[in-house]
Amino acid sequence: MPRPALRTRSLRRILKKIPGGAYIIHYSKRKPSVAKCARCKKPLKGVARERPSKLRKIAATIKKPSRPYGGNLCSKCAKEVLKETKLKR
Amino acid sequence: MNMFEIGRICLKTAGREAGKYCVIVKSMNDKFVLITGPKAATKVKRRRCNKEHLEPLVEKINIHSDASDTEILKVFEHEKIYDKLSIEKPDTVAIKAMKEEKAKKKSLVQTRKPRLRGGKSAAAKPQERKHKEPEKPKEKAPEKKAEKKVAKKHKPEKAKKATKPKHKKESKPAKKKAKVKKK
Ligand SMILES: [Zn+2]
Numbered sequence: 001m002p003r004p005a006l007r008t009r010s011l012r013r014i015l016k017k018i019p020g021g022a023y024i025i026h027y028s029k030r031k032p033s034v035a036k037c038a039r040c041k042k043p044l045k046g047v048a049r050e051r052p053s054k055l056r057k058i059a060a061t062i063k064k065p066s067r068p069y070g071g072n073l074c075s076k077c078a079k080e081v082l083k084e085t086k087l088k089r
Numbered sequence: 090m091n092m093f094e095i096g097r098i099c100l101k102t103a104g105r106e107a108g109k110y111c112v113i114v115k116s117m118n119d120k121f122v123l124i125t126g127p128k129a130a131t132k133v134k135r136r137r138c139n140k141e142h143l144e145p146l147v148e149k150i151n152i153h154s155d156a157s158d159t160e161i162l163k164v165f166e167h168e169k170i171y172d173k174l175s176i177e178k179p180d181t182v183a184i185k186a187m188k189e190e191k192a193k194k195k196s197l198v199q200t201r202k203p204r205l206r207g208g209k210s211a212a213a214k215p216q217e218r219k220h221k222e223p224e225k226p227k228e229k230a231p232e233k234k235a236e237k238k239v240a241k242k243h244k245p246e247k248a249k250k251a252t253k254p255k256h257k258k259e260s261k262p263a264k265k266k267a268k269v270k271k272k
Contacts, residue, residue: 067104083144087100
């Protein structure tokens with residue numbers, strides 16, 4: 001029986017095989033939800049989905065697209081927004 | 090109407106240079122054109138670009154095909170493009186950096202040629218190796234030969250001396266005979 005703090009189902013269980021061949025359970029917090037476009041609400045591609053502690057170890061170029069509005073708008077919406085803002089002078 | 094002519098100013102709408110202005114310098118094929126910022130003015134690199142990733146504007150400048158960045162910068166100032174696009178004029182520092190980069194690229198292209206033959210190693214390394222290779226055998230070869238000669242003299246002196254000239258004598262006349270026969 002695990003200790004009471006680990007009995008919650010909000011934790012993710014990971015099976016790890018130990019050298020003796022037996023399996024033990026590791027507990028970890030769940031990943032955040034998928035990032036979505038702020039305009040069309042479609043799931044964004046190329047955006048890292050990790051806990052902040054892991055995000056700190058990842059390179060900036062892997063975390064999100066390096067284009068303007070990257071990680072906030074999808075590429076199609078960014079294209080439209082750029083045209084609207086830049087060409088309506 | 091084909092809007093993607095030489096000298097047309099466009100807005101880049103994709104990639105990390107999205108939202109920046111560029112000029113079309115040359116048409117590559119149906120889909121691609123060669124563009125440039127120039128980098129000193131708009132931070133857009135001189136590169137190939139898909140037409141779908143460009144939004145042509147009303148502005149157009151007079152340049153010839155494949156014009157250099159410095160030429161385009163002069164035309165920009167002459168036709169007051171900076172005011173039309175509301176961009177800041179590039180400093181002398183930025184222009185200098187652009188020219189230095191160009192010079193660097195030229196030197197890279199020259200050093201890349203051996204890299205293609207050699208494989209994955211860095212651009213500068215194969216050249217050094219190639220210089221070293223011809224030098225080493227010159228230095229080491231005479232020493233080895235001297236050692237071998239000494240060794241020969243000590244042990245099988247007569248046998249080798251006897252065999253070597255024989256081969257030469259046998260081979261040469263044989264060739265001569267063959268030539269004579271052909272004639
Ligand atoms: Zn979107």
